[in-house]
Amino acid sequence: MDNFKTIINAIDSLAIYRSVLSDPILDSYLDHLKALVEPSESLNPAVTYSKLYYLLAQTVNPMEAADPWQNHLLDLLLDDVNPFSEAAYNRELDYKVYLEAVRRDLELLHLAFETGLATVLKATENYLQNLPEFPRSLAVLPKWAALTPTAHNTTPVLKERLAVKHALASAPGWDKYAESLAEHYANFGCGVFGRQIAFKWENHSLRGVDRPDPITFADLIGYADTRAEIIDNTLKFLNGAPANNMLLYGDRGTGKSSTIKALLNEYWQRSLRLIEVGKKQLADFSAIIRELTGRKHRFILFVDDLSFEENETGYKDLKALLEGGLEKKPENVLIYATSNRRHLIRETFADREANSSSQEIHAMDSVQEKLSLADRFGITIIFPSPDQELFLEIVQGLARQRNLGLDPQDLRRRALHWANWHNGRSPRSARQFIDHLTGEQTLS
Structure with missing residues (x-):
């Protein structure tokens, strides 16, 4: 429990990364530690753990075999918009003036990282099992299984981002990673810029596009x-x-x-x-x-x-x-x-x-x-709109990309028929025609 008190006080004394205190999951994590240190009617460990579990269940975990709390804390670290990350990402500012404060903050955050969900879960179960009024069967709390990343939640910057996260996760301390973080912010940005390469301007702010069109x-x-x-x-x-x-x-x-x-x-x-x-x-x-x-x-x-x-x-x-x-x-x-x-x-x-x-x-x-x-x-x-020969060239090229294997003369005849009866001659019309043929072959 003394370690929990240390973490609570350490996180509250952050300087550069102080904006992470407004994160609901971090707030719930600290509330749960406070409940374990000094339980009360308003801070019941069974309730605070369930709330933390619920919030973490809504996060996407792009690290295999990762502790969801640790993974979330690493995401907070990489995404945080603060004077240090902004300076590293801005060609006109000098981030080095913040390095001393950043090193201290990183060591404070590393304390919270080391106390992962396995440690918190064990402490919570021990507390509940010692309550005479709490059913022993309910003292066994839900555990986490490792989540595997899927194709739909990846972005082009995921590989580089994961490399930084894995390096931090395996490091005995974080104070020596201030310069590495500055390099990451410089290369990939912070906040919304740190996760995506494509954006939309909506409602007077930038929104990242999770699945940009992969066309090359x-x-x-x-x-x-x-x-x-x-x-x-x-x-x-x-x-x-x-x-x-x-x-x-x-x-x-x-x-x-x-x-x-x-x-x-x-x-x-x-x-x-x-x-x-x-x-x-x-x-x-x-x-x-x-x-x-x-x-x-x-x-x-x-x-x-x-x-x-x-x-x-x-x-x-x-x-x-x-x-x-x-x-x-x-x-x-x-x-x-x-x-x-x-x-x-x-x-x-x-x-x-x-x-x-x-x-x-x-x-x-x-x-x-x-x-x-x-x-x-x-x-x-x-x-300009393509002439007939260019239109057919596009159709034939797309057919090769899809490995359709149709007779060239039959493909030519059907492509011209499609152009006459649908949207005319254009690359878009050619692609729509090839989509139609691909669908035909799939069904047959």
């Missing part, structure tokens, strides 16, 4: 020259050279969005990160920029299917961000947008006629303001 350039057939310019611009960006915001314009289903997602899967290990921003969140761009400024990763803000109706004014926020606003866009952020419209803002001849009458004196000024949005993207890449 190897999956994309055709348009090699078109994609080469996009890759070239992205590589300049990743190497710290000047690079341009890009507008990918073309017919629907030609692979514009897939190309941007493939960039992430190709270059995430070179610090590329992707943030999807909806058109309705354009007004939040200043907040997004503040969130990303100084980070060691390089971010592409991905605006998919960008277009505006004539009466929408959200394009003005995007114009200011692209070029011309008072707030400078940081050098680690680019904007890649896709659109089916070259000029992005819908305009009709009727609009010009209305403006040229009594509605507005300088009608062409309004027209030019709308057209200037597309011009502010440094590079515009065109994705």
